[in-house]
Amino acid sequence: MIILLGSNKGGSGKTTLACNLAVSLAKDGGDVCLVDADRQGSASRWNLEREASGTQPAITLVQKYDNLSQTLQSLDGKYSHVLVDVAGRNSREMITAATVADLMIAPHQCSQLDLDTLGELQEQVVRVMDFNPSLRVLVYQTMASTNIQVIENERRDFKSYVGEFPEFIALKSSGRYRKIYRDVMSEGLSVLETSNKLAIEELTALYKEVFNG
Structure with a gap:
């Protein structure tokens, strides 16, 4: 299964999400490969820290740029995710x-x-679906507010906006703006490998919705 973490906006938490999901899948027994196709190399640095500390499960990481299609199809034959x-x-x-x-x-x-x-x-996805009609696009709310006075309104606004695009599905789960997500990246860890119960619950909810839903 090939899962792309992508959007047209920097700073939305793609790398953080990719690394955390990689650990989630590996902990669940999956044979996982993480492809770093961002020239900034943040996922690669995260994995180097993980390897240096000997943290298990180990994550296989591949760096690849430009045209990824053949590489991903090859990797898909070797890894479950x-x-x-x-x-x-x-x-x-x-x-x-x-x-x-x-x-x-x-x-x-x-x-x-x-x-x-x-x-x-949406325009990109519509064109891509001419070649890959089975592609599913899930939109995940990241860095959501932790202020209980605005959580409900913010969530309603997010779902309403995503709902304007029939090609997209708004995920029920969401990730809040927590310092722990930034901290674990510099240590080569996932939030699952910390004692932060709220972040663990958020990641677990996303994992179950996407992979066990």
Whole structure:
């Protein structure tokens, strides 16, 4: 199964999500490969920290740029799950990965700057579906507010906006703005490997919805 983490907005948490899901899948017994297709190399640095500390389960990481389609199809024959982290823009890596992906998870904040890029993403997805009609696109709310006074309204606004695009499905689960997500990236860890119960619950909810739903 090829899962693409992609959107047209930088800073939406794609790499963080890709690394955390890779660990989630591996802990559940999956044979996982994480493909770092973002030239910033954040996922690669995360994995180097993980390898240096000897943290288990180990994650197989491959760096690949430009046209990803053949590489991903090859990896798909070797691993149960191939997670692809691409740059936050309309890149060659994102488009070529989308042509062979089974699933695309598009993390977005509930901000106008983030949500405005959904229109562009929709146009790309429509074109990609001419080649890959079975592609499913799930939009995940990231960095949601922890302020109980705005959580409900923010969530309603997010679902309403995503609902304007029939090609997209708004995930029920969401991730909140928590420092722990940034902290674990510098240590080569997932939030599952911490004692932060709230972050663990958020990631577990996403995992169950996407892979066990």
